Every structure is written in C-alpha cells, then in structure tokens.
Amino acid sequence: MSAALASPDRIGERVVYDHHIGGARVPPASGTRFESRNPYTGEVWAEIAHGNAADVDRAVAAASAAFPSWSRMQPSARGRLLGRLADLIVTQADRLAEIEVRDNGKLLQEMASQTRYIAEWYRYFGGLADKLEGSVIPTDKADIFNYTRYEPLGVIGMITPWNSPLLLLTWKLAPALAAGNVAVIKPSEFTSASTLEFMELFAEAGFPAGVVNTVTGFGHDVGAALVEHPDVKKIAFTGSDASGQKIYEAAARQIKHVTLELGGKSPNIVFEDADLEAAVLGVVSGIFAATGQTCIAGSRLVLQRSIHDRFVDELLKVAGAARIGDPMLPMTNVGPVATKPQYDKVVEYIEIAKREGATCVLGGGPYRGEGARGDQFVAPTIFTGVHNTMRIAREEVFGPVLAIIPFDTEEEAYAIANDTAYGLGAGVWTSDIGRAFRASEQIQAGTVWVNTYRALSYTSPFGGYKRSGLGREGGLESIKEYVQTKSVWISTRPDKSYPFVMK
Numbered sequence: 001m002s003a004a005l006a007s008p009d010r011i012g013e014r015v016v017y018d019h020h021i022g023g024a025r026v027p028p029a030s031g032t033r034f035e036s037r038n039p040y041t042g043e044v045w046a047e048i049a050h051g052n053a054a055d056v057d058r059a060v061a062a063a064s065a066a067f068p069s070w071s072r073m074q075p076s077a078r079g080r081l082l083g084r085l086a087d088l089i090v091t092q093a094d095r096l097a098e099i100e101v102r103d104n105g106k107l108l109q110e111m112a113s114q115t116r117y118i119a120e121w122y123r124y125f126g127g128l129a130d131k132l133e134g135s136v137i138p139t140d141k142a143d144i145f146n147y148t149r150y151e152p153l154g155v156i157g158m159i160t161p162w163n164s165p166l167l168l169l170t171w172k173l174a175p176a177l178a179a180g181n182v183a184v185i186k187p188s189e190f191t192s193a194s195t196l197e198f199m200e201l202f203a204e205a206g207f208p209a210g211v212v213n214t215v216t217g218f219g220h221d222v223g224a225a226l227v228e229h230p231d232v233k234k235i236a237f238t239g240s241d242a243s244g245q246k247i248y249e250a251a252a253r254q255i256k257h258v259t260l261e262l263g264g265k266s267p268n269i270v271f272e273d274a275d276l277e278a279a280v281l282g283v284v285s286g287i288f289a290a291t292g293q294t295c296i297a298g299s300r301l302v303l304q305r306s307i308h309d310r311f312v313d314e315l316l317k318v319a320g321a322a323r324i325g326d327p328m329l330p331m332t333n334v335g336p337v338a339t340k341p342q343y344d345k346v347v348e349y350i351e352i353a354k355r356e357g358a359t360c361v362l363g364g365g366p367y368r369g370e371g372a373r374g375d376q377f378v379a380p381t382i383f384t385g386v387h388n389t390m391r392i393a394r395e396e397v398f399g400p401v402l403a404i405i406p407f408d409t410e411e412e413a414y415a416i417a418n419d420t421a422y423g424l425g426a427g428v429w430t431s432d433i434g435r436a437f438r439a440s441e442q443i444q445a446g447t448v449w450v451n452t453y454r455a456l457s458y459t460s461p462f463g464g465y466k467r468s469g470l471g472r473e474g475g476l477e478s479i480k481e482y483v484q485t486k487s488v489w490i491s492t493r494p495d496k497s498y499p500f501v502m503k
Helices: 053-072 075-104 108-131 165-178 192-206 219-228 241-253 276-292 305-320 340-356 410-418 432-442 475-482
Strands: 009-011 014-017 020-021 024-028 033-037 044-049 144-152 157-158 184-185 213-214 231-240 257-261 265-269 300-304 359-362 380-384 400-405 427-428 448-449 483-491
Touching: 014 192, 020 053, 020 192, 044 075, 044 192, 053 157, 053 184, 053 219, 053 432, 075 108, 075 165, 075 192, 108 165, 108 475, 157 219, 165 184, 165 192, 165 231, 165 257, 165 475, 184 219, 192 213, 192 231, 192 241, 219 231, 219 241, 231 241, 241 257, 241 475, 265 276, 265 410, 276 305, 276 427, 300 305, 300 410, 305 359, 305 380, 305 400, 340 359, 340 380, 400 410, 410 432, 427 432, 432 448, 475 483
Parallel strands: 014 044, 157 184, 157 231, 184 213, 231 257, 265 300, 265 427, 300 400, 380 400, 427 448
Antiparallel strands: 009 014, 020 024, 020 213, 033 044, 144 483, 359 380
C-alpha cells in the first residue's frame, strides 16, 4: 500500500487509526481498538479506534462549536473551500482507492473511478453553495411582503456503509457542507480507514476545525449514540432497510430529519427487441460488477420468454469468462466478498435458492479456484426457473447471485418488476422508444435506466421508493434535504386590522 496520507502511527506492519475530532486525531475514550482485515488475504492490516458514546459527545460538541461561524460564512467562501478540497482529492484519489480495496476487497479499477469522481461532487456542490436562493412570493395579502430563506439544520450525523465508503459519504457530505451544516461521521466498522485518511484533507484545504468529524466503532454504541444525541439535527444513512427502519424509529422519537438510502431488489428487464449483446453486458454489469455488492444490483433478470434460452446461453458465456482474483490487479473482474458475515449470508442464500427449486446454471457456491486467496470468494452464480415468490427473488442477497424470471407480455414484466418491497433502481432493455417511456412511468423505482445500467451523476437525484428509502442524494434536490425553509412576512404599512381573526 502507498504511504498513508499523513503517516498514521504503526504497530509493526499494522496502521493504527484514531478518531478525527475537532481537526485533530483523538484516541478512543475506551483505550481499545478493533482490527480491519483485508478481504482478499484475510490478514489484519489496520487497527481502528473503538469508539463509544463519550467519543460521540466530544465530536458533536466540536461540530456544534464550529457550526455558528461555518453557517454564517459567506456561501461563496464555503464553495471555494469545497473547490480546494476537490483539487486535493484529485491528487490523493488513487491512494485513497488503494486503502478502500484493502478494506473492502472491491476492484481497484472500481474504487479508483469512484475516488477520482467524488472530486466532481465537491466542485458541483461548491458551485451551488451561493445559489441556494429563496423566493419572493406574490401572495394574496395586500401590503405584505413575503419571501422564503433556506437555513442549515446544524449537526448532521452521517452513517455510511462498507461497499463504497467515500462515494456514499460524499453524497451526504458535499451538499450538507455547501448548505452550511457541520458533520459527525460514523463509517462502517469494516471500512473506516479511507474515511479517516480523507479527514486529513479538510485541514489542508482550509476548513475550520470541527466542521467535519469522524468517530469509528460499531452500530450498537457509536451509531446509536449518534442517532439519539439531542444536538444532532439530522441522520443521513446508507445501509440495509432493517437498519434504516431502526434508525428511522429512533430518530422519530426526537423528530429528527432523516435521509435513508436503503436496499434494493432491482429488476433488469430485457425485451425481445433489445440489442442482445448490449443487454447481456448490462445484465453482467448490473449483478457481477462490484461482486454484486451494490444497493442497485440488478439481481432479478426479468427476461422475455421468447428469447430466454438464447439470452441465457450468451449470458453464461460472458459471466462464465469473468476473471476472479486479486482486486488490485487490472485484469480481475470479480473480487472477494467484503466481509465474512456477508460471505456467509451469500452462500446461505445460494443454498436457499437450491432448496426452493431454482436451477443453478452457473457457479453455485464458494470459489476456491485459480486466483482465489483467503476464504471469502463466491463464484458468480445464476439461477433459472425462478418465480417471484421465491426468497431469492424477494430478499436482498448483496452478492454475485442472479435470479432469472421469465415473462410473456409487457404488462406482466411491469407486474413482476413492481412485486417487491423495494424500489431503488430498475433497468429496461428495448429498441422501442414508446416502451421505454411506458416502462419509466410504470416501474416503481427511484431510478430507471433504459439501455444502460449503473449510470450515476452528481447532477441527478438518486433515491428509492417503498422500503428503499426516503429523500434524494445528488442534484439540485439533494441540497434542500439539508436545510429548513423559513417563510418571512413583512407588513409594508402599519397593520391596524381587526385583531381577532386570521389575516
């Protein structure tokens, strides 16, 4: 691995990380740490501060102290700082990507593309910082001037997952900072290192101490303390719907704002008139890229029966040729599952699908062949003969497992697509432009891709329907997730109207 950004302490070959609070590295109040393992080698490479409620209290206090001056800073000045941060990210992107691969085992190509891209998010929201404009409203009230203004919420608690740590943090942090908020971040206990390294860039960019803080640890102590802290005004969370529900319930007790980007069971619908070569590649991208560990994984292939066998044959050729191995190598297509608990879950779901009667036509369990090291590889797996009542079709696996469900009519395809508790993303493959528009209207999902998959941008909102979440990240809409709207009424002449009725 490249040298750490600011040379954290080391014990032998292990990197030792502290919290980042008030612009400084802060040892855990407990004095204890937990290990971070490389999913590819199985080796411990870092020791992470094991935080608790005392650490959260200290971080929230630091953020609260920084909030008044940060929120009153001229928006254009905040924007310039976000631009400087973006410039620094560009210089450190590849190094940050290497750290993420050591933590989560995803492909270096994938993580490097993400760490390079996040600079654009900070530039975009830096540009929006001084364009968060209220409105002058022509009301029906005579002699009263009415306008709105947007005001930051305050301390935002951000809880991020292990699959794309810095990208999914950025979706929250960039708009929150641009709007004048401050942050306390709780990264996944499996992938804390890249976030802690990233924190070092804020001081270099000129951010005041305390504007951005990170406390590492586990959900039951650090996460719970952050959600329940009375001075935290909003929780922005990405993770499973089960965890999201618990956070939502806890936040509701204090009427906190929330943004929840949760799970998915996304349909990838292929019609008989699709460009089959492009569709095959899109299906592979949807489920086997990132070893299937994405919330938008196209884990249900909804395939028109008239092309079923021919399409499956081509799909098996492409998916079966995927190279499995070291995620640091450019020729690798599929790396290990990021965590041991997730590996166990994926393997269990494969066995569930077999018991339910689905037919395994590719993979079907752990992979121990050429390129594998450690014990967290799962072979890319495809099941046919699936119907939408099976658990493999209804529950999020979060791994390289594809369920193929046949359909006959367009109406049936949409019915299958919508017969799910989730609604994060969906793919449609067709050469019929009318069908493309019909599908985008009929499918209940926050994002619908037509003749592509996994395309995302800082300019476009992203979020889910149903159990896939609340709120949107990205685009103009997302910055308003981090403000309150105030309506101001000013009488332009002395108001001497009858006082016992509403104006």
